[in-house]
Each structure stands twice: as C-alpha cells, then as structure tokens.
Amino acid sequence: MPTPSRYWREIPQRYRLEANACKSCGIKFFPPRQICPECGNKELEPDKLAEKGKILTYTVIRVPPHQFVDQAPFAVGIVELEDGVKLTGQIVDCDFEDLKIGKEVKIEFRKISQEGESGILCYGYKFVPV
Amino acid sequence: MEGIVGYGAYIPRNRIKVEEIAKVWGADAPSYKKGLMLEEKSVPSPDQDTITMAVEASKNALKRAKIDPLEIGAVYIGSESHPYAVKPSGTVLAEALGAIPEVHTADFEFACKAGTEGMFVALGLVKSGFIKYGLGVGADTSQGAPGDALEYSAAAGAAAFIFGKENIVAEIHETYAFMTDTPDFWRREYQYYPQHGGRFTGDPAYFKHVQGAALGIMKKAGMEPSDFTYVIFHQPNGKFPFRVGKMLGFKKEQIETGWLVNKLGNTYSGSSPLGLTAVLDIAKPGDKILLVSYGSGAGSDAFILEATKRIEEVQDLAAKTRSILEKNKKYLEYGEYAKFRRKIRKAE
Amino acid sequence: MRDVAIIGIGMTKWGELWEKSLRDVFVESALLAVEESGVDKIDSMYIGSMSSGIFVGQEHIASLLADYMGVNPIPATRVESACASGGIALRQAFIEVASGMSDVVLAGGVEKMTDVDGYQATYALGTASDQEYEGYHGITFPGLYALIARAHMEKYGTTREQLAMVAVKNHHNGSLNPLAQFPFEVTVEAVLNSVMVADPLRILDCSPITDGAAAVVVCPAEMARTLGKPVIKITGSGHATDAIALSSRKDITWLEAVYQSGKKAFDMAGKSPKDIDIIEVHDCFTIAEICVLEALGFFEKGKGGQAVERGQTSMDGDIPVNPSGGLKSKGHPVGATGIAQIVEAVKQLRGEAEKRQVKDARIAMTQNMGGSGGSSVVHILERE
Numbered sequence: 073m074p075t076p077s078r079y080w081r082e083i084p085q086r087y088r089l090e091a092n093a094c095k096s097c098g099i100k101f102f103p104p105r106q107i108c109p110e111c112g113n114k115e116l117e118p119d120k121l122a123e124k125g126k127i128l129t130y131t132v133i134r135v136p137p138h139q140f141v142d143q144a145p146f147a148v149g150i151v152e153l154e155d156g157v158k159l160t161g162q163i164v165d166c167d168f169e170d171l172k173i174g175k176e177v178k179i180e181f182r183k184i185s186q187e188g189e190s191g192i193l194c195y196g197y198k199f200v201p202v
Numbered sequence: 203m204e205g206i207v208g209y210g211a212y213i214p215r216n217r218i219k220v221e222e223i224a225k226v227w228g229a230d231a232p233s234y235k236k237g238l239m240l241e242e243k244s245v246p247s248p249d250q251d252t253i254t255m256a257v258e259a260s261k262n263a264l265k266r267a268k269i270d271p272l273e274i275g276a277v278y279i280g281s282e283s284h285p286y287a288v289k290p291s292g293t294v295l296a297e298a299l300g301a302i303p304e305v306h307t308a309d310f311e312f313a314c315k316a317g318t319e320g321m322f323v324a325l326g327l328v329k330s331g332f333i334k335y336g337l338g339v340g341a342d343t344s345q346g347a348p349g350d351a352l353e354y355s356a357a358a359g360a361a362a363f364i365f366g367k368e369n370i371v372a373e374i375h376e377t378y379a380f381m382t383d384t385p386d387f388w389r390r391e392y393q394y395y396p397q398h399g400g401r402f403t404g405d406p407a408y409f410k411h412v413q414g415a416a417l418g419i420m421k422k423a424g425m426e427p428s429d430f431t432y433v434i435f436h437q438p439n440g441k442f443p444f445r446v447g448k449m450l451g452f453k454k455e456q457i458e459t460g461w462l463v464n465k466l467g468n469t470y471s472g473s474s475p476l477g478l479t480a481v482l483d484i485a486k487p488g489d490k491i492l493l494v495s496y497g498s499g500a501g502s503d504a505f506i507l508e509a510t511k512r513i514e515e516v517q518d519l520a521a522k523t524r525s526i527l528e529k530n531k532k533y534l535e536y537g538e539y540a541k542f543r544r545k546i547r548k549a550e
Numbered sequence: 551m552r553d554v555a556i557i558g559i560g561m562t563k564w565g566e567l568w569e570k571s572l573r574d575v576f577v578e579s580a581l582l583a584v585e586e587s588g589v590d591k592i593d594s595m596y597i598g599s600m601s602s603g604i605f606v607g608q609e610h611i612a613s614l615l616a617d618y619m620g621v622n623p624i625p626a627t628r629v630e631s632a633c634a635s636g637g638i639a640l641r642q643a644f645i646e647v648a649s650g651m652s653d654v655v656l657a658g659g660v661e662k663m664t665d666v667d668g669y670q671a672t673y674a675l676g677t678a679s680d681q682e683y684e685g686y687h688g689i690t691f692p693g694l695y696a697l698i699a700r701a702h703m704e705k706y707g708t709t710r711e712q713l714a715m716v717a718v719k720n721h722h723n724g725s726l727n728p729l730a731q732f733p734f735e736v737t738v739e740a741v742l743n744s745v746m747v748a749d750p751l752r753i754l755d756c757s758p759i760t761d762g763a764a765a766v767v768v769c770p771a772e773m774a775r776t777l778g779k780p781v782i783k784i785t786g787s788g789h790a791t792d793a794i795a796l797s798s799r800k801d802i803t804w805l806e807a808v809y810q811s812g813k814k815a816f817d818m819a820g821k822s823p824k825d826i827d828i829i830e831v832h833d834c835f836t837i838a839e840i841c842v843l844e845a846l847g848f849f850e851k852g853k854g855g856q857a858v859e860r861g862q863t864s865m866d867g868d869i870p871v872n873p874s875g876g877l878k879s880k881g882h883p884v885g886a887t888g889i890a891q892i893v894e895a896v897k898q899l900r901g902e903a904e905k906r907q908v909k910d911a912r913i914a915m916t917q918n919m920g921g922s923g924g925s926s927v928v929h930i931l932e933r934e
Contacts, residue, residue: 082682082686083297086686087294087297087298088297088298088300103682103683128701128802129697129698129700129701129704129802130697130700131693131696131697131700131748131749131750131751132746132748132749133688133689133690133692133693133748134745134746134747134748134749135668135672135690135692135747135748136669136672136688136690137669137672137673137676137685137688137690138667138669138670138672138673139673139688140688141669142248142541143248143249143688146688148687148688148689148693148697149697150697150796150797150802158797158798159797160683160684160687160689160795160796160797161687162249162687162688164247164249165215165247165530165532167532168749173700173701173704180254180258181254181257181258181261181298182249182250182254183248183249183250183251183253183254183285184249184686184687184688185686185688193251193253193285193286194686195253195254195294195298196686196687198249198687201530
C-alpha cells in the first residue's frame with residue numbers, strides 16, 4: 073500500500089482545482105507547471121479552474137482497474153471548462169444514454185476510490201450534469 | 203446580532219421506495235406508508251459519503267454567504283457516519299472549501315443530533331467574538347440493518363450553515379439544550395448496524411426530549427407556538443413531528459414546510475437542519491422559526507430564528523432544498539441499493 | 551554515422567504461455583535471433599519491457615536476461631516507454647551501431663502478462679497514462695482510446711463499422727501468421743456484437759493480453775554484406791513524445807508524436823508515404839490504426855476510417871497495413887510489440903512472409919506507440 077503522501081500532495085488540485093497560469097502568454101495549466109510549454113516562461117502565477125464546462129468526449133468503463141471494481145460501470149470524460157482548460161474525470165449522476173458531447177456539466181466533490189478496506193479514502197472532483 | 207449568513211443543502215439523487223424494500227422482506231408496505239408516513243428515501247451513491255455531501259452543502263452555503271472561505275474560523279461537522287473511525291471529516295471539508303489552515307475543526311457525533319451540535323458551537327464562537335464566521339454542518343449516510351424498521355427511513359443528505367454577525371439572513375434569538383442519558387438507540391464500536399429500543403424510542407426518548415427543548419426555549423424566549431411561522435422538528439419518520447407538534451400546540455401548516463421526511467427519509471444529523479434549509483428557502487423577512495433537533499442517547503437542541511430582509515436576496519443563489527429533492531431522481535431496485543450500501547458480501 | 555542493417559530475427563509463437571516464465575520466453579526468441587544472424591557474439595543488448603515489475607514482480611531484467619542468454623558481462627539495458635519500449639530498444643541499438651560504439655547489438659522486447667489477473671493487468675497497462683490526473687479517476691487504456699474514438703467519430707463521421715473493419719482486416723492477415731495468438735478470422739458482426747469494454751470499443755476492438763518476446767540483431771551494413779543474406783538496412787528512425795495526458799493535447803483525435811516521429815523517419819530516409827510498400831502500425835485498438843495512418847500522412851485527417859472501408863489498407867490495397875495481423879490478431883505482449891513489428895518487416899522484405907507475403911516489398915515502415923500516443927517510434931527498413 074502506498075503511503076498517504078502521494079495522495080496528500082495533490083490535495084490542492086483534487087479538492088480545490090488549484091491551477092497556475094503563464095504570466096507571459098496567459099495560458100492556464102492544470103495541474104500547475106514549473107515552465108510554460110508554449111513560451112518557455114518560468115514565471116507562473118496561481119490560478120483556479122472554472123467549475124463548469126462541456127463534455128468533449130466520453131466513454132463508459134466496463135472493465136475497470138481493480139480498485140474501481142465496485143464502481144463499474146462508470147462514465148469517464150474529458151471536459152473543456154469555461155476557461156479553456158481540459159480535464160479528465162468521471163461523469164456521474166447521469167444515465168449513460170444521456171451522455172452527449174457538448175453536454176454541460178459542473179464539478180462536484182466525490183469519493184474517487186479507497187485503498188482497500190483499511191487504507192485511506194481518496195476524494196476529488198467529478199462531473200455532474202448541470 | 204448574530205445568525206445565519208448562508209445556508210445550503212445537498213441530497214443524493216438516488217431513491218428507493220418503501221414498497222421496494224417491503225417487497226424483499228415480505229413486509230406490509232401500506233402499513234409503513236400510512237403508519238410512518240414514509241414513501242421513499244434518498245440513497246447515497248458509492249462515491250458519496252458524509253464528507254462529500256458536507257462539502258457540496260457547504261459550497262451552496264458559501265454561494266449564499268458570499269464570504270471569503272479564509273474568514274471561516276471554525277468548521278464543525280456532525281454525523282453518525284463519519285467515513286473514518288479515526289481521522290476527522292472536518293479537515294477534508296475545511297481543505298475542500300479553502301478555509302485552511304487558520305481554522306478550528308471538530309467532528310461531532312450524537313446520533314441524529316450531531317448536526318445541530320455543530321451549529322450550536324459554531325454560533326457560540328461567533329457570538330463570543332472568538333471567530334468571525336463559523337460553519338456548522340449536519341450530514342449522514344445512515345444505515346439501517348437489512349429488514350429492520352430503520353431500513354425504511356435511514357437516508358442520506360447534508361445541510362450547512364455559516365454563522366456570523368454581518369449580512370445575516372436569519373437572526374438567532376435564542377438557543378436551548380435538553381439532555382438526559384436515555385439508551386434508545388446505539389451502535390457499539392466495530393458494529394456495522396445500529397440497535398434500537400423499539401417503542402422505547404418514542405415517549406421516553408423522542409417525545410420527552412423534543413417537548414422538553416421546545417417548551418424550554420419558548421419559556422426562555424417568552425414565546426408560544428402561535429408566534430412562529432414555521433417549526434421544524436427532527437424527522438425520524440413522518441408521524442413523530444406532527445404528533446409532537448400537536449402535543450405542543452403547533453398547527454400542521456407550521457410544520458409542513460420543513461417536513462421533508464416522506465420523500466427524503468431520515469437523514470439523521472441532516473434531518474432537522476435540512477428541514478430548516480427548506481424553510482429558509484421560502485421564508486419572508488420577519489418570519490419566526492423554531493428548530494428542535496433530537497438525537498438518541500438522548501437530547502435535543504433548539505433554536506429560535508427570525509428571517510431578515512437579506513433572506514430574499516440569497517434564496518436563489520444556490521439550489522433550493524425542495525428542488526434538489528424533487529429533480530433528477532433515480533429510483534433504485536433493492537439489488538442495486540444493496541450494492542450501493544455495501545450490504546452484499548463479496549470475495550476479498 | 552554508419553549504415554546499419556538487421557541480420558537476425560527471432561520470434562516464437564505468442565499467446566497464453568502458461569509453462570513459460572519471462573526469462574524462458576525472452577531467451578528463446580533472443581537465441582533464435584543470434585543464431586539466425588550467424589554471429590558468434592554480441593557486443594551489447596537493449597530490451598524493451600513495459601512493466602515486468604507489475605506483471606511478474608521483476609525489475610533489473612536486462613542483467614537477468616543477459617545472464618540466461620549466457621552473454622554476461624556484456625552491457626544490457628532495459629528500455630521503457632510503455633508500449634513503445636520495443637521500438638525504442640531497436641532505436642537504441644541502431645544508434646549504438648551507427649555511432650561506431652559497438653558492432654553487433656541485440657534489440658529485444660518481452661512481456662509476460664498472464665501471471666496477473668485481468669484487473670491487475672488492466673491496472674498495469676493503465677500506468678502508462680497520467681497516474682495522478684487520468685489513472686486516479688479510474689480510466690483504463692481501452693477507456694483512453696474510447697475517448698479518442700468517440701471524438702473521432704463525432705468530428706469526422708468515422709463509423710462504428712469502420713472501426714470493426716480494422717479488426718476484420720487484421721484478423722484476416724493474422725490468420726495467415728502461424729505465430730499469431732489469435733490466428734482466426736472475425737466478421738464485422740462479430741466485432742459489433744462482442745462484449746463492450748469501454749464504449750464505443752468492444753473486446754474485438756482491443757488487442758489481447760499476451761505472453762511473448764521477439765528479438766533482432768543489428769550490425770554495420772558493411773559487415774552485413776559479408777554474410778551472404780539479403781541486406782535489410784534501417785534507413786530511417788524517428789522518435790517523438792507528446793503529453794501523456796489526453797486532456798493536455800490540443801486535439802484529442804490527433805497523434806502529434808506519431809506525426810513527428812514519422813516525419814523524422816521519412817526525412818532521414820528521404821522517403822514519403824507513397825514510397826512505402828508495407829507498414830506495421832500500432833493497432834492496440836482499432837481506432838489507433840486509423841489515427842496513426844492519418845498522422846503518418848497515408849491518409850488525410852479524418853479519412854482513415856473511409857480508407858479501411860475502401861480496402862486501401864488490405865493486403866491487396868494501396869498500402870498493406872499490418873500484414874502480420876497487427877497487435878489485434880498477433881497479440882500484444884507490450885514490450886515485445888515494437889520488435890515483432892521489425893521481425894515482420896524483415897520477413898516481408900526478405901520475401902519470407904509465406905502466405906501473407908506482399909509481392910515485391912522493398913521498403914517497409916514500422917510504427918510503435920506508447921500509451922495513448924505519449925511516445926511514438928517509427929522505422930523505415932529497405933532491402934538493398
């Protein structure tokens with residue numbers, strides 16, 4: 073079992089969607105980066121992600137990795153947020169037949185997985201229809 | 203003057219009907235529906251727990267309060283279903299809201315009363331001047347043993363309240379608490395499902411404490427039932443709040459607005475707090491509200507509130523409780539419900 | 551830089567090889583390659599393996615495998631770039647020989663995947679995605695390609711049937727390959743009715759879980775000419791990377807690393823798509839073959855599905871794609887795949903591909919991809 077450090081250090085991103093943006097070209101990055109891949113600038117400032125967006129593409133995972141067996145089948149999609157950042161996550165509270173490219177979704181705080189029956193609980197963002 | 207500056211609710215979309223549960227156990231659904239006035243209850247998805255619901259309810263409260271989360275000095279969350287036996291729910295909530303690190307957090311547990319406990323303490327710290335804003339949340343994903351009467355009511359939901367002294371939407375005029383040691387319902391450590399005392403949970407437990415708190419706070423405030431536009435009692439089933447209301451001299455109309463249990467079930471620590479959110483959703487300035495919780499073990503917290511002018515400005519800033527309750531519902535069959543609530547024994 | 555040639559190939563039957571361990575599988579193919587090359591010693595070796603640590607709990611496999619091949623103390627290096635590990639192992643061997651550092655270098659690949667259950671295998675493959683921002687959310691490899699497929703269908707009108715036709719074609723080719731794991735034909739109906747894995751991809755859109763290895767031996771072309779066999783030169787080699795998280799890419803339907811690696815290989819060899827006689831591409835999923843062919847410039851953006859439907863990629867089409875059966879039918883022991891592509895290309899160029907021989911094949915291309923396109927390596931081989 074991994075130590076909780078790996079989960080813990082991502083908390084600002086998973087819980088609060090903390091991103092950063094290039095001071096020179098303004099592009100927003102999630103997760104935050106140390107250097108802008110577009111212009112090479114190393115000066116980036118803290119930013120936050122928009123909490124709404126549209127589904128760009130989606131799938132329904134029927135054969136999950138072992139730590140997600142209890143949740144399968146579940147939908148996963150890439151969502152383009154209102155600020156242009158693209159984000160991968162589960163789409164929940166949506167019947168599979170209602171999934172559609174372009175559908176508006178918002179971010180909700182959910183349990184993502186748990187490390188067995190005795191390990192830590194892992195939380196983060198998922199998408200739900202608006 | 204202190205009171206509520208923002209409030210919010212969260213209810214999972216899954217429902218299961220009383221008939222669906224009764225069918226499995228060969229029970230008589232009409233008697234539950236009539237006797238307990240229950241139709242259906244909310245059920246959490248496997249990815250929803252006390253913490254996730256508390257976060258979403260609190261975000262709705264923040265939308266209405268319109269304050270900087272860093273100004274929240276205390277985060278209290280009451281539940282009998284904290285996801286960890288040891289490790290606070292409150293720290294996750296505080297992190298998710300961005301209220302860290304200068305914040306006091308604590309998890310409360312007192313059967314169905316834990317939510318109003320958190321509210322009580324948060325309010326007290328605001329009133330004392332220790333903190334600028336305090337958050338109190340009641341949230342539960344409660345479990346009834348399969349086939350037990352509690353299985354028809356044990357539901358999931360959360361309500362969150364931010365207390366402060368400025369921009370108040372509901373002033374809190376009075377608080378009161380009424381406690382005794384009454385073992386009507388309990389869950390021992392390492393046990394998965396709670397036990398209860400059957401009819402003992404009625405007169406010496408629920409009715410005694412709810413009445414005691416209601417009478418006590420009205421006496422303290424010099425008020426009587428007719429002074430209130432709305433009253434919210436803890437709702438373990440549909441019948442108890444009306445019966446205790448009648449005993450105290452309240453009318454059905456005063457109770458109905460905050461009475462959600464027939465379609466929601468008993469959300470334990472979220473029960474009467476969610477009722478309060480439904481009342482605040484439609485309250486008018488000047489409306490007086492009595493809230494009385496109940497937690498087995500046993501005790502009641504009581505609050506007297508009065509809606510201010512600002513209430514109407516914030517009602518539409520986040521989803522209203524009745525609309526959350528009614529929209530986007532998904533009905534589960536018992537099998538799926540049993541899977542979601544981890545009632546099915548699986549291979550390791 | 552010296553010209554480099556491939557002088558030996560080795561590969562045995564792929565499949566669920568219950569009796570064989572990782573070292574058994576690898577050493578068998580590697581010894582075949584050395585024997586076939588006719589050299590009496592190798593100077594160094596590179597081994598592509600994606601995840602021996604998860605699949606069999608064994609890291610440090612380069613030394614282990616060198617030991618069991620009986621070639622200690624030569625330098626042996628494991629190369630990892632997810633599913634592109636094998637192709638990059640060959641590129642490293644190529645660079646080492648071209649530079650003059652060594653003369654005879656073995657490039658191999660191996661994966662022993664059936665010692666874990668399906669969930670664990672799914673997890674292991676998923677580690678090629680961004681673990682914190684894709685894997686964390688439960689996405690799997692079929693899932694990532696399903697996201698690409700859905701977007702491609704939406705953007706270009708690629709049909710579900712066209713995806714199925716990739717599997718039908720590759721299984722047809724694979725049915726002629728005695729080393730293939732699944733050497734049987736499938737129909738469009740069978741693909742469309744197979745079990746859903748990650749909508750819209752079904753099990754017959756997916757490459758299988760496979761145990762297997764492959765190896766080749768490279769040396770300076772000058773030396774190869776003395777061995778009395780057809781000289782197969784590596785004339786182009788391109789390797790490129792891209793964001794491994796799909797969400798970090800500008801266009802989800804476009805495989806930039808494939809385009810870049812293809813361009814480098816074409817430029818180096820002075821060739822373009824019309825010069826290529828056969829190509830082995832990384833069809834880990836049916837949609838992948840379509841996207842790869844578009845990125846390499848064989849078809850316009852969005853036209854890959856139609857090309858398959860028109861038969862342009864069949865054995866008798868404009869450009870035979872995956873005559874070996876591809877990953878789909880031949881199997882996909884991840885780290886070995888890139889080398890197996892080279893083995894097939896060499897067989898085609900030597901005229902040794904038996905029933906699936908493409909007539910007069912003189913220039914072959916291979917494209918091997920890591921993850922959902924986070925890395926790609928392309929080689930062009932020519933018969934002298």
